[in-house]
Structure formats: structure tokens, C-alpha cells
Amino acid sequence: KQEVTQIPAALSVPEGENLVLNCSFTDSAIYNLQWFRQDPGKGLTSLLLIQSSQREQTSGRLNASLDKSSGRSTLYIAASQPGDSATYLCAGGGGKLIFGQGTTLQVKP
């Protein structure tokens, strides 16, 4: 059974800092890995999708990597801004997506 874990649960950084969010999964037979952003009380916004045949994806200041052999994915945020403050969720699966608990990020001005 696929389990997805995110570390850390919460993170507070000053504006401008580069940071890494971690996501680990137990079943390496993962079809794809998707990163989402969730603002308080809101739905989810898809950030990046990494397919099983890919190693990384980039969008603006965001870069996500996938290492199936180690069961890990990372989301790298460059030059963080206060507007990046949100909860970041990773989800992986082969059919149904299994979600991690999320990392709540606060970027202080």
C-alpha cells in the first residue's frame, strides 16, 4: 500500500531564501508524482507533475525532482516570496493519488 510522507510539517523562512520541501513514498512502482499548493480554506492548485519516466520538472522558480529508486521527491523553491506562503502537498500513485500530509510554508517579509 502506497504511503506518502512529507518533511518538514512546517517551515518558516525569511524572504529571498532558497528552500527544499521533501516527499517520500513507500512504493517505487509509482506512476507519477504531483505537487500542489493549497491556500487556507481553499482547493488545490497543481504546480508540477513528474511522470515516472522523468526525473524533474521546472516552472518558474519551482523545480521538482523524482528519484524512484530512493522513493523521494523534492520541491525546490528559489528566492522565496511572502506570496509563496501556503501548504504544499505531494501526491503519488499508480491509479489513485495518495496524498502526503503537507508542508506549511511561511515566508516572512
Place this chain on the structure above:
Amino acid sequence: SAVISQKPSRDICQRGTSLTIQCQVDSQVTMMFWYRQQPGQSLTLIATANQGSEATYESGFVIDKFPISRPNLTFSTLTVSNMSPEDSSIYLCSVLGPFREKLFFGSGTQLSVL
């Protein structure tokens, strides 16, 4: 991408009543998914709604409590029946994008049961 409209965005309901949440997609999709996010928790899949057939429920969720309709390829409803305070959560609908890879979500319904 897929654009999903979900309503209501929030509601406060009394114990024992029912609430129906609507989800409208701007394109035809085969499968629609309903998730629940309890306070401080991650998302849990409730069921998968297929057009023309009964929804497929995940372990721990039953049709009597969470009846789902899927009358066509762009619309679905989830009803939370006989509500109790434990049902207070965010409920989200989602669909796979046109290439059936990326999952897109509606804006969610924040439900509070008194």
C-alpha cells in the same frame, strides 16, 4: 487544463440535515473524484464517480452517507447525509486533465456542522 466550478464554497449546517455539493467541469471527463480533507489533515479519496454507473467508494465511505450523482460527463454532485460535527471538513471534487495525467481540483466546499 480543466476548469472546475464547485459550489457552495462554504456552508454552516445543523446536525441531522443533508448538504449537496455541486461540481461542474468545463470539458467532458470520464472520471470525477470526490475528496475529503478533515481539519489539519491531508486529502482522503471518498469515491470515484463514473458517468452512467454507480460510484466506486473507498474503504470507510458508504453510499448511504455520501450519495453521488453523475448525470453527464461534465457534472457531479456529492451529498453529505445526516450530518454530524465529525463531517466538518473541506470537500473537493477533482478530475484528470485532458491527457489523463494531471489532477485538477475545484475550489472546495468548507462545511461546518453545528
